[in-house]
Amino acid sequence: MRRGDQPRWLGFCGSALLATATVAGSLGTPRWFTGSAALPLAVGVGGMGLVVLAWALLGRLVLASGDIAPGPRALRSTFLLWAAPLLVVPPLFSGDAHSYLAQGEIAARGLDPYAVGPNEGLGAAAKLTQSVSGYWRDAPSPYGPLFSGIQRLIAQLAGEQQAAAILLHRLIALAGVALLLWAVPRLAARAGVSAGVPLWLGVLNPLVLWHFVAGVHNDALMLGLMAAGTAIALSAVDETVQWWRLSLGVVVIALGADVKVPAVVALAVVGTALARRMGGRLWHLVLAGGAMVAAVAVVSAVVSAITGLGFGWLGTLGTSSQLNSWMAPTNWLGFLGGGIGSLFGLHLTQPTIGAGRIIGYAVIVCGLAVLIHRQLRGRIGDLQALGLMFAVVVVFGPVVQPWYLLWAVVPLAVCLPACRARTVLIGLVGVFAVLLPPLGGEAGELVLGYLGGLLILAVAAFAAHRSQPFRLAGPEPSRELQETRSARG
Template structure:
């Protein structure tokens, strides 16, 4: 087995290979090299999980995250072009228009360079994000203007701030759940999906999760003493509310913290209802203050379902529509979209039931707060109308902070490893993508054999702390 410090550099080499290939024009060979770089990082990360106990402390993992993430800072947006939508929406707001009313094509014009960089799926759709994120978008547009390179860097810095909050919060959540902090950091923060989609992909889910997890950590910390520290709890609730005003799913953490408070005050459904009313009122007050204070108003409430306007092939609730629609087309019936709508309704019902079941178990002490957060977000992702690879991190990061050693943790590792390579870094024709993936398999397999031979010849040495 390779030592941890060797695996660190194997992962760095994989990231470097990926970044270099994205800066070079080419067909299948270049793409194969890029995907092979992804595979090397996934390989290094997976093997690193077997030698965590060799590490001197958790700082080693944090510095490894810095090392692996640094090359991605200079890469173009990878795996998704959503950041171009962020930039266009910010420009709309900077022009004094409402990003919740106008899409990039209507507000900026179809001939605008900013509109052209936005995916065709989203050129005519308004922003689906909360007013806090729209404020950040407007600020960035006001500073960088229409410079796409500066805009990407600015948004990357925002998402790195979110990632820093995640790095801060995960060990604290792991401690609250009785799980090893180094395991939680390795599984929840150092995993390739975080690097691909929060750093390289510049997704605002990083900021949402950072605020949500930090708020949850603050809130749970306030419950550790005999009396609730309401000042600390208030900070936690405000951070969670801020996360929900970036992207709404963060609101789930309010339910978790509310149930934790109710459990401390008697663990009855009546007490939970009272706390729930207070949580809803508080969230409404914060939302109103931010919506009015930013000048965006409440238009964001009517665009929350914008992302669901495109049928997500990864969402299990849509499979029902695709299947029945396909069968129906054989008999001349065009029912795909109707049945997808039915599947979404079923999904919402399952989410409501699942969240209620998890809250019941948390209230009665059968599930700790961190596990409840991970379980509820897992239900939201699995049965929501849209699923993207980076959505998996909504549930994976809190689950990494609470899952014990065993099958459930191994399943999570497998899911993260698979979804880390399911999307290519850049788009291409089907033939190029297939050839690229086949070539990358050969490269990664050869690399693994070479690394295995190196490991057999290497004498184990203690890992030194970078601090």
């Protein structure tokens, strides 16, 4: 068995274990397996840990480079192998997919998804409404007109078959992942690096498997369109500006923004790259930036007109920020202030969170301005600017979810050299991959589930350590060194 095959099949076993646990947990059978939520949760967490371990072991081979490193084709096939068991599971790690179904049904009934939530549009007793998290039952859709049109089409095609609707949404997410698999090697070529590390860190990582394949998040389509459009657009401003290719890339990025608005960050990078190609002066930046704004406005107007959904989505872009995300650093001061205030009978949580968010927005504006200036002057590359811009938006934004990290990971995976920053990024991916459990449960069940998962992972890690192929997963010594060692022996 080749060295790359051990982590490859270990990851498949972990993915299959996760899928088995979650399917059994959702079906409620057999009794011996699902008598307590802690048992399927432990098996699921153990499967997650095996995938993360396999990803790390595969990374040793990829980062080692040379003859032992798997190539892009092997990495793509490994991704397909790991993703295969997750294609049959119910949506994991969050209930956003159920919100997609409810919003699509609202639009299919001829109602405005940007004006009513599931409670009002479908009725509080409706099955679709009951499956939506209580946080969002009264909230209108926060997504762009392209995705709302897709939601409506899926609702019309699937009818009352929720399983079929989930499958169609998963196919949309997989289309986004396919765009990533197409775009990342082309972005790597532009950065002058081989595609191995970018594919391993940017696409093959557990966050993509958990939240794009299993979780069915529309961020997959947004990020896929953004990456593909960026690859096309930046290739058009290398030496001489190829206007048709640039226009195509800008349109594709704008379509990504019509799924979720953060994709517009890529237009800032493309506009700055165009301004630098035009001469790099301030008025070039203003001209190119105005063209990007006009392009996204025209594309959004066309999509809104074609779908017939209008421009109500412009008023609901902040819907997601209604949730006080515990992962968002801008909310931490509010939680701290609220806790201290409660000791004195004061209600300070929301006012303090509001102040923290204002500070966060100010930091985002200033941070983006600094990065655009540095990119315009050629002090940082286009892809580095894109990754850092997304990092600023995520860290200082009002809401942080584990899959938001991928907005920055994909471009940074392409451009970061072998340095401490890349090591930190790899560590963050590993940590964020295990932050959320695949299944819900009471506090005690979650604790027992994670302890059981750690036990499964410890056994697998011990077996991997004892395995000769894993222990020799680093670079092989050269033939000359082997001959020297043999002579000394």
